[in-house]
Amino acid sequence: MRAAFAVVFGCLLATGAGAAEFRSLGDRAAILYDAPSLKADRLFVASRGHPFEVLVKLDQWTKIRDAGGEVAWVENRALGDRRMVLVNVPVADVRAAPNAQAALVFEAFRQVMLEVVEPPADGWVKVRHRDGALGFARAAHLWGV
Numbered sequence: 209m210r211a212a213f214a215v216v217f218g219c220l221l222a223t224g225a226g227a228a229e230f231r232s233l234g235d236r237a238a239i240l241y242d243a244p245s246l247k248a249d250r251l252f253v254a255s256r257g258h259p260f261e262v263l264v265k266l267d268q269w270t271k272i273r274d275a276g277g278e279v280a281w282v283e284n285r286a287l288g289d290r291r292m293v294l295v296n297v298p299v300a301d302v303r304a305a306p307n308a309q310a311a312l313v314f315e316a317f318r319q320v321m322l323e324v325v326e327p328p329a330d331g332w333v334k335v336r337h338r339d340g341a342l343g344f345a346r347a348a349h350l351w352g353v
Contacts, residue, residue, distance in 0.1 A: 215269070229262040230352045240280035244269035247309035251280050257321055258293045275351045277320075291324040293352035294333065300350070302343035303304030306332035313343035328353050 237255050241248040244266055254260075260272035263279065270287065273279050273295050295316045301321075303310040306329070314337060316322060326334035328347045335350075336342050347353045 230259055230291070230293075231262055231272070231287045232257050232259045232290055232292040232352075233286055234290075236286070238282055238286035240272075240282050242280065244271070244281045246307070248281070251278075253281075257288070257290065257292045257323075259294060263325070263353075274305075291352075292321050293333070293350040295320045295322065295345075295349060296351040297349045300345050302335060302341070302345045304343055306330060306334075306344040310344070314341045316345070322350070324353070338347055 222348055233256055235256050237253050239253055240251045240353055242251055243249075254274075258274070260274055260282070262270055264271035265284075268284055269281050270284055271279065272279050275296065293310050297320050298318050300316045300320075302313045302316055304313050305311075316337065320337075322335040322337060322345065324333055325336050325342065331347050333350060333353055334342070334345045335345050
């Protein structure tokens, strides 16, 4: 039984089925609801670009989880194409190259939102600050990768 579980789990990891999917809001803030309906209770408003983990997708709604673990529903049309992440450590160093010894470009504090410019590679993610500064941050220091 253990061997069968290990094989199935290994296959899921190899195919990426175990990887989380993340999406960000578009260019406008969005209302998050407790159910997939405009008649449901409104929970809160999320700012534009805010990243979320996708839990369930329906035709017009997506069930999401934020970095704090809160679960809600958002209309699919509120989701955008840009990929954003949140800093999840007190201070994340953003470097000129994907290397801990590279020059420091800027520091990003916890909960700062950064745009993903290139997908993660070798534990680093190329990101852009809203002010335009560009560099590489450790993937482990970001939520939403």
